[in-house]
Amino acid sequence: MIDTILTQTRTKMQKALEITKTDLSSVRSGRSTPALVEHIVIVAYEGTQKLTVMEMATITTPDSKSILITPFDPTTVTDIVKGIQESHAGLQPVSDGDVIRVSIPPLSEEQRKEYLKLANAKLEAGRIMIRQVRQESMKDLKRIKDEKIIGEDEEKVGEKKVQELTDSMVKELDEIQKRKEEELMQV
Numbered sequence: 001m002i003d004t005i006l007t008q009t010r011t012k013m014q015k016a017l018e019i020t021k022t023d024l025s026s027v028r029s030g031r032s033t034p035a036l037v038e039h040i041v042i043v044a045y046e047g048t049q050k051l052t053v054m055e056m057a058t059i060t061t062p063d064s065k066s067i068l069i070t071p072f073d074p075t076t077v078t079d080i081v082k083g084i085q086e087s088h089a090g091l092q093p094v095s096d097g098d099v100i101r102v103s104i105p106p107l108s109e110e111q112r113k114e115y116l117k118l119a120n121a122k123l124e125a126g127r128i129m130i131r132q133v134r135q136e137s138m139k140d141l142k143r144i145k146d147e148k149i150i151g152e153d154e155e156k157v158g159e160k161k162v163q164e165l166t167d168s169m170v171k172e173l174d175e176i177q178k179r180k181e182e183e184l185m186q187v
């Protein structure tokens with residue numbers, strides 16, 4: 001029973017970690033990455049769609065300062081350009097025939113600090129998600145102890161393993177935070 005709880009805990013914590021990584025990838029760092037534009041909502045075909053690889057276009061980064069967007073349907077080029085301009089991402093797309101080029105302007109010191117604050121807030125949200133999973137697991141361990149499915153010693157062992165798992169996930173977030181800070185402060 002404890003193994004099941006630990007497996008569920010690990011799965012939920014890894015999901016929280018992945019959500020945080022995905023969320024963090026949208027924080028601009030002065031370096032080009034498809035994540036900067038792939039979640040932008042585009043108005044096309046009388047509806048809205050995200051500019052992800054599967055929906056509207058392929059997104060590549062030919063170098064560290066530019067993004068190349070190749071729409072599946074060339075008639076949507078103007079819709080995509082308009083969507084990027086209206087997204088408030090601070091990016092200026094340029095239509096080049098059937099492709100769109102987006103140059104990544106260098107970040108000012110003030111922008112770097114703002115993005116760092118945003119990244120830290122997203123990382124703290126990830127830590128909170130992981131601690132919530134820990135709290136749920138601790139409650140589950142207590143519940144099965146109260147139901148006399150496991151003994152007090154087994155509960156303590158389970159709690160220790162849940163805490164070790166929590167510590168390793170938080171440590172991984174700390175490492176991600178350190179890398180993101182270096183990336184943001186790199187000129």
